Amino acid sequence: MTYYIGIDVAKFVHVACVVDARGTTVIKPFSFNNSKEGFELLLSTIQTIGKHDMIFGFESTAHYHENLMYFIQSNGFDFKLINPILTKRFRGLNIRDVKNDKVDSHTIALYLAFNHSSEVSTHSLYLDNLYQLSVERDDLKDKRTREYIRLTAYLDRTFPELKPFLGTSIKTKGVMQLLKTYSTAEEIRLVRVDRIQNLLNTFRSCTSRERALEIKTLASNSIGFHTQALSLCIKSTILQIELISQLLDSIEEEIMTIMKELNSPVLQIPGMGYIQAATIVSVIGDINRFEKPEQLVAYAGLDPKVRQSGSFVASSTRMSKRGNKLLRYSVIWSAYNATRHSNTMRAYYDKKRAENKSHYNALGHCGKKLLHYIFFVLKNPEILFILE
Numbered sequence: 001m002t003y004y005i006g007i008d009v010a011k012f013v014h015v016a017c018v019v020d021a022r023g024t025t026v027i028k029p030f031s032f033n034n035s036k037e038g039f040e041l042l043l044s045t046i047q048t049i050g051k052h053d054m055i056f057g058f059e060s061t062a063h064y065h066e067n068l069m070y071f072i073q074s075n076g077f078d079f080k081l082i083n084p085i086l087t088k089r090f091r092g093l094n095i096r097d098v099k100n101d102k103v104d105s106h107t108i109a110l111y112l113a114f115n116h117s118s119e120v121s122t123h124s125l126y127l128d129n130l131y132q133l134s135v136e137r138d139d140l141k142d143k144r145t146r147e148y149i150r151l152t153a154y155l156d157r158t159f160p161e162l163k164p165f166l167g168t169s170i171k172t173k174g175v176m177q178l179l180k181t182y183s184t185a186e187e188i189r190l191v192r193v194d195r196i197q198n199l200l201n202t203f204r205s206c207t208s209r210e211r212a213l214e215i216k217t218l219a220s221n222s223i224g225f226h227t228q229a230l231s232l233c234i235k236s237t238i239l240q241i242e243l244i245s246q247l248l249d250s251i252e253e254e255i256m257t258i259m260k261e262l263n264s265p266v267l268q269i270p271g272m273g274y275i276q277a278a279t280i281v282s283v284i285g286d287i288n289r290f291e292k293p294e295q296l297v298a299y300a301g302l303d304p305k306v307r308q309s310g311s312f313v314a315s316s317t318r319m320s321k322r323g324n325k326l327l328r329y330s331v332i333w334s335a336y337n338a339t340r341h342s343n344t345m346r347a348y349y350d351k352k353r354a355e356n357k358s359h360y361n362a363l364g365h366c367g368k369k370l371l372h373y374i375f376f377v378l379k380n381p382e383i384l385f386i387l388e
Contacts, residue, residue, distance in 0.1 A: 006109025271337030
């Protein structure tokens with residue numbers, strides 16, 4: 001027989017209740033602390049009913065469920081992470097309007113018993129880890145962008161001619177090494193040309209002596225001013241950029257490792273890289289949460305806005321952008337890659353452009369089409385997906 005353990009999760013104290021497959025209460029609601037001793041009390045209490053199949057379930061409540069989730073998984077038990085909206089609706093079937101920790105744990109247990117075969121999504125530790133890494137990666141990329149903006153603001157004062165001269169090359173490791181050593185036009189002006197060239201070539205670049213001489217000449221004629229404070233700020237900013245870049249490399253390496261183990265069917269889609277696929281599958285989570293691909297499109301915020309008043313219905317609207325921002329960005333980027341690796345996606349993009357859609361508008365349409373493909377491969381992982 002299978003027993004279902006519903007747990008109402010809180011920050012300090014959890015409440016658990018055990019029911020059988022018929023919904024009969026086997027162990028009445030009991031409390032246990034959010035600690036190692038409390039977790040061991042949970043296991044010792046449920047083991048009093050003997051060795052049976054047991055499925056734990058709890059609502060997704062910020063991050064408070066995660067310690068308990070990993071403890072349960074490490075002890076070899078299956079568990080389900082439940083959308084709180086579903087348990088709220090299930091509790092609403094009760095005639096009595098009662099809500100407390102004991103009632104909630106009993107409600108979760110009953111929901112598991114009556115819905116375990118279909119509506120409750122199985123939480124994957126792989127997807128959980130990928131989600132944490134994807135969110136951290138996105139946050140670090142934003143931080144690095146802000147640091148680059150700060151660096152530009154400093155250089156506008158100390159060496160304003162440098163960034164227009166180098167363009168995007170200012171982000172290369174060689175230029176960062178130069179500015180980390182000599183941060184202002186005044187400092188660079190006093191350095192020999194071969195020293196500038198050697199610093200620019202620290203990371204196997206191929207900067208010529210003539211290029212280094214041009215930078216020294218710019219520095220000699222710069223309108224920028226030198227202060228020790230700004231020089232230190234530039235060095236500090238570059239060190240932070242380098243640290244963030246190292247962290248990003250480590251995170252992306254771990255994402256690649258997990259994705260290779262997961263072997264997600266999403267990787268079958270042309271142009272789909274490991275990093276973007278990791279973000280997409282981790283944000284989506286359990287695909288069974290979505291009954292139709294249109295729901296997935298809405299979740300990403302790629303569905304059109306609805307503008308209606310009386311008999312008026314707008315024939316053309318922008319995308320809603322009300323869904324998950326991280327998913328939407330990853331899908332749009334992946335759609336762009338797909339147009340470069342798939343004739344089907346490229347033809348669809350060209351069709352939208354021929355309809356006078358802008359580049360990004362056409363990519364939005366490609367993103368919606370891509371989500372339909374993603375929905376199919378996740379729903380049917382056993383089918384080989386071929387997109388020419």
